[in-house]
Amino acid sequence: MEKNILIIEDELTLLNIVSAYFEKAGYKVYKAENGLDGLEIYKTKQIDVICCDVMMPLIDGWQVVQSVRQTSNIPIVLMTALDSEVDQLKGYKLNIDDYVTKPFSPSVLVAKVNRLTSKDNSHNNTNKNSIKYEGLEVNFSSRKCMVNNQEIHLSKTEFDLLAYLIKNADIVIDRVTILDEVWGMNVYVEERVVDTNIKVLRKRLKEYGSFIKTVFGVGYKFEYEKTK
Numbered sequence: 481m482e483k484n485i486l487i488i489e490d491e492l493t494l495l496n497i498v499s500a501y502f503e504k505a506g507y508k509v510y511k512a513e514n515g516l517d518g519l520e521i522y523k524t525k526q527i528d529v530i531c532c533d534v535m536m537p538l539i540d541g542w543q544v545v546q547s548v549r550q551t552s553n554i555p556i557v558l559m560t561a562l563d564s565e566v567d568q569l570k571g572y573k574l575n576i577d578d579y580v581t582k583p584f585s586p587s588v589l590v591a592k593v594n595r596l597t598s599k600d601n602s603h604n605n606t607n608k609n610s611i612k613y614e615g616l617e618v619n620f621s622s623r624k625c626m627v628n629n630q631e632i633h634l635s636k637t638e639f640d641l642l643a644y645l646i647k648n649a650d651i652v653i654d655r656v657t658i659l660d661e662v663w664g665m666n667v668y669v670e671e672r673v674v675d676t677n678i679k680v681l682r683k684r685l686k687e688y689g690s691f692i693k694t695v696f697g698v699g700y701k702f703e704y705e706k707t708k
Contacts, residue, residue, distance in 0.1 A: 483597050484508045484525065488518035488532040488544060489559065498531065498559075501586040505594070515539030519547055527554065529597055531589065534560035545574045555596035557589065591657045595648050611646055613704055616688040618646060625685075632684050637662065641677055642685075645692060645702035654699035674700075 485507045489495040492513065499509045510525055512518035516538040522530070530548065534541035545556055558571050561582040571579055578592045610619040617626040623639050625632045634642065640662050645653070655671040663669050678700060682689030693703050 482506060482508050483528040484510065485593065486510045486512065486518060486521055486525070486527045486530045486532075488512045488515060488530065488536065488541070490514055490533060490536045498586050498589065501590050502593070505590050507593075515541065515544045518544055522548060529555040529557070529593055531557045531559055531593065534558055534562055542570070542574065545571070545576055549575055555593070557592055557596070559584065559589070585656065585660060587654055587657045588660050591648065591651075591653055591661060594651045598648065598651065614688070616685065616691070618642065620647075627686055627688060634681075634684060638677060638681050638684065641674075642681055645700065649702045649704070652695045652698050652701045658699065 483506075485502050487495060487498055487502070487509060489498065489511075490513050495511055495513065499511055502509050510521050510527065512521055513536075515532075515536050518530075518532065519539065521527070530544075532541045532544050539547075541558055541560065545558070548554070548556065553575075555577045556575075557578045557580065558576050559580050559582065577596050580589050580592065609621045610617065612618075615628040618624070620643055625634055625639065625642065641658070644658065644662050655674045658674050659669060659671065663673075678692060678694075682692055685691070691702055691704055693701050695701060
């Protein structure tokens with residue numbers, strides 16, 4: 481089902497770029513260039529998720545979050561140049577869901593929002609800490625992976641990669657986003673490292689490695705096999 485996203489950003493060029501990425505990802509986009517207009521849209525439309533700048537005219541992002549949180553727990557992601565620990569902690573104290581620091585990759589922002597809006601995905605409904613499907617079991621808390629009741633020993637990166645793909649099941653994720661989310665935005669590695677790790681992960685998962693699908697020219701997605 482199509483999700484409605486509200487993007488509040490006073491820099492028009494960035495607003496239009498981010499909006500275009502979300503439209504391409506299948507979202508219905510509502511745009512506002514300041515916090516006051518953003519809150520008016522939020523009050524009059526059915527909004528599923530909000531991406532909001534912090535430093536804006538009329539009403540800033542902090543005030544937007546405080547106002548929305550009085551009536552709703554919908555996902556909120558802050559987009560801001562304020563990168564100090566104090567500012568980030570302030571955001572989380574106001575109960576935001578995630579945080580991107582400018583300049584950021586629009587693809588990463590889309591991936592973060594996809595993760596937040598897909599938490600009720602039926603494939604992930606066993607519980608928040610683990611998944612079990614046929615002979616594959618993954619516990620995110622204990623970081624254990626079981627295939628046909630046998631533990632598969634994964635490296636930290638392999639487990640992080642598998643967990644990230646599972647938590648974004650059925651979403652096509654490009655290599656750059658995977659690198660940023662799994663390896664970290666401040667770590668330089670070449671894109672082919674993703675392909676190498678995917679190949680190894682598929683081999684370790686045995687028959688369940690087929691759950692990791694290649695979308696040629698784009699990236700990868702985790703898709704549960706349809707039961708015959």
